[in-house]
Amino acid sequence: MTKINLSALPVMAENKLNLDYLAGTGAAANFFTHPPLGFEAALEGRRTHIYPRRKLSQLLAEYNAKLGAHTHAMSNIDALSKPSTFCVIGGQQAGFLGGPVYTCYKIITTIRLARHLQNTLGERFVPIFWLASEDHDFDEINHTHFVKSDGEVGDVKFKWDQAGRPIALMPITADTRRAFTEYFEKISPGPYLSQVKELFAPHAGDDYCTWQARIWSQLFSDRGLVIVEPRTLRPAASSFFQFALDHVDEISHRLDAAAEQLDTAGYTPALNPERAGQLYTFDSNGYRVRVKESRIPPIEDCVYSTDVALRPLFADTMLPIVASVLGPGEISYHAMLKPLYDLFDLPQPLFYPRKGYTIMTESQAGRIAEYKTSPTAILTKTLDTDAVFSGLMPASKSAEIFTTARRKMKAAFAPLRPYVEDIDPNLGKAWQHGLSNTLRGLDNLEQGSIKSQMSQLGFSRGELRQLSNILLPKGRLQERIFPLPYFMKRHGMKFLDTIFSAGEIEDFSHHILVMEADND
Numbered sequence: 001m002t003k004i005n006l007s008a009l010p011v012m013a014e015n016k017l018n019l020d021y022l023a024g025t026g027a028a029a030n031f032f033t034h035p036p037l038g039f040e041a042a043l044e045g046r047r048t049h050i051y052p053r054r055k056l057s058q059l060l061a062e063y064n065a066k067l068g069a070h071t072h073a074m075s076n077i078d079a080l081s082k083p084s085t086f087c088v089i090g091g092q093q094a095g096f097l098g099g100p101v102y103t104c105y106k107i108i109t110t111i112r113l114a115r116h117l118q119n120t121l122g123e124r125f126v127p128i129f130w131l132a133s134e135d136h137d138f139d140e141i142n143h144t145h146f147v148k149s150d151g152e153v154g155d156v157k158f159k160w161d162q163a164g165r166p167i168a169l170m171p172i173t174a175d176t177r178r179a180f181t182e183y184f185e186k187i188s189p190g191p192y193l194s195q196v197k198e199l200f201a202p203h204a205g206d207d208y209c210t211w212q213a214r215i216w217s218q219l220f221s222d223r224g225l226v227i228v229e230p231r232t233l234r235p236a237a238s239s240f241f242q243f244a245l246d247h248v249d250e251i252s253h254r255l256d257a258a259a260e261q262l263d264t265a266g267y268t269p270a271l272n273p274e275r276a277g278q279l280y281t282f283d284s285n286g287y288r289v290r291v292k293e294s295r296i297p298p299i300e301d302c303v304y305s306t307d308v309a310l311r312p313l314f315a316d317t318m319l320p321i322v323a324s325v326l327g328p329g330e331i332s333y334h335a336m337l338k339p340l341y342d343l344f345d346l347p348q349p350l351f352y353p354r355k356g357y358t359i360m361t362e363s364q365a366g367r368i369a370e371y372k373t374s375p376t377a378i379l380t381k382t383l384d385t386d387a388v389f390s391g392l393m394p395a396s397k398s399a400e401i402f403t404t405a406r407r408k409m410k411a412a413f414a415p416l417r418p419y420v421e422d423i424d425p426n427l428g429k430a431w432q433h434g435l436s437n438t439l440r441g442l443d444n445l446e447q448g449s450i451k452s453q454m455s456q457l458g459f460s461r462g463e464l465r466q467l468s469n470i471l472l473p474k475g476r477l478q479e480r481i482f483p484l485p486y487f488m489k490r491h492g493m494k495f496l497d498t499i500f501s502a503g504e505i506e507d508f509s510h511h512i513l514v515m516e517a518d519n520d
Helices: 016-023 039-047 053-066 071-079 102-121 174-186 193-200 208-223 230-236 238-246 248-264 311-318 328-334 338-343 362-370 375-379 385-392 398-413 416-423 427-457 461-471 484-491 494-500
Strands: 002-004 085-092 124-131 143-147 153-157 226-228 280-282 288-290 321-326 350-353 356-361 510-515
Touching (some): 002 375, 016 328, 016 350, 039 102, 039 321, 053 071, 053 208, 053 226, 053 230, 071 124, 071 226, 085 102, 102 124, 102 321, 102 356, 102 494, 124 208, 143 174, 143 461, 143 484, 153 174, 193 208, 193 484, 208 226, 226 230, 238 311, 248 338, 311 321, 311 338, 321 328, 328 350, 356 362, 356 375, 356 461, 362 461, 375 461, 385 461, 398 427, 416 427, 484 494, 494 510
Parallel strands (some): 085 124, 124 226, 321 350, 356 510
Antiparallel strands (some): 002 510, 143 153
């Protein structure tokens, strides 16, 4: 296992606030109640707060039972009715086939952290996954990716003729089923492909979100994971929604002040205070619309839904959450919410970064090593392909021969310039063009020579690109592109077991894991 500091990853280094928060540097700590490892203080803030525990336990039990949850999860739900039980929570949208695999990593981090806190703090901790089913950004959840036979990254998408409505209202359509079948036909084979396809297949009667929730319940409820959707808790949240409606102006004012403070501290505010912190309701066609202050429907006459700023406060009102497991972007927008926790008289939980991994097989790792480079060079975008192939070239007179040829070409062309320009000054451009074309032809000949020699040695730029695409597809971290089936079809349940034991709980590095595949 190789570790990479997050600041060394270009895709992570752009988020200065996240890096400062994790490192305890800069002004980042001012925007959060607790540092990322301040577990004891975060727990104390939750001990005296009142939650609708009995109603909560009832609602969660009904929902998770429908998913076929394991008795371990059901026991955790029952424990939530007791004041000595607390939560660790992670959440994500209902992405196709579970979405990018970082959702799985977030869930595993949540379960691991709950175990860690239970062992170290002496209280019972329940891992919870919040399926953000009320989101309506269809384009974020309607696709997934795979590696094509040529090494490039392809995708599979499906359509919905009512895109724009909350995902919670989406059925499993014929096009969704077509995309499901197409994905498993297009991904490369693996020893567990058929089992994984069966595991991820929708059940009869499922809507889209129930399908996705059932996947996570099947995989992790035996480890105690409890699934929740916002619509599950809405029946017990009328007082929260009423408070949010009564304080629309103050919410906006506090978000605006937080944005100014972040900007002064040198950080970029992640939320637009003019739009964030508002509730949604639903029109007659089921589309989410923002509640306008001038026409707020009464609580008893309307179904309300939270936006990205109010969603964490909704969850923290309902659940005794000590720690929230977040991605780097989420940590950035939570930095604006501390004043809202004060307004709602809620203790802000600790924000803990989800674990991040890049996965490769032993054969892939071995092949990269044969190119005399490393996965770290690929992920940090310091890989110099030309330098790699120069280093692989066997000692020969090839470079000297081509360097001599260029020198002689330039020498041969040199006396032609004054001659042709004396005839017609405009011919100087033609001379320059002729020299450039000749040298370009020589360059192509040299590259062809190198390519042939590399091919004879078993190396190619195409293969190196393919290896790079596996680790850094579309220039992004692997975990943000490929879904869980991409890995499980090769490694099976062993993949999840490996992630559960990879990296110390207090280590925030990015980890490169080399896993032996059963068909390697």
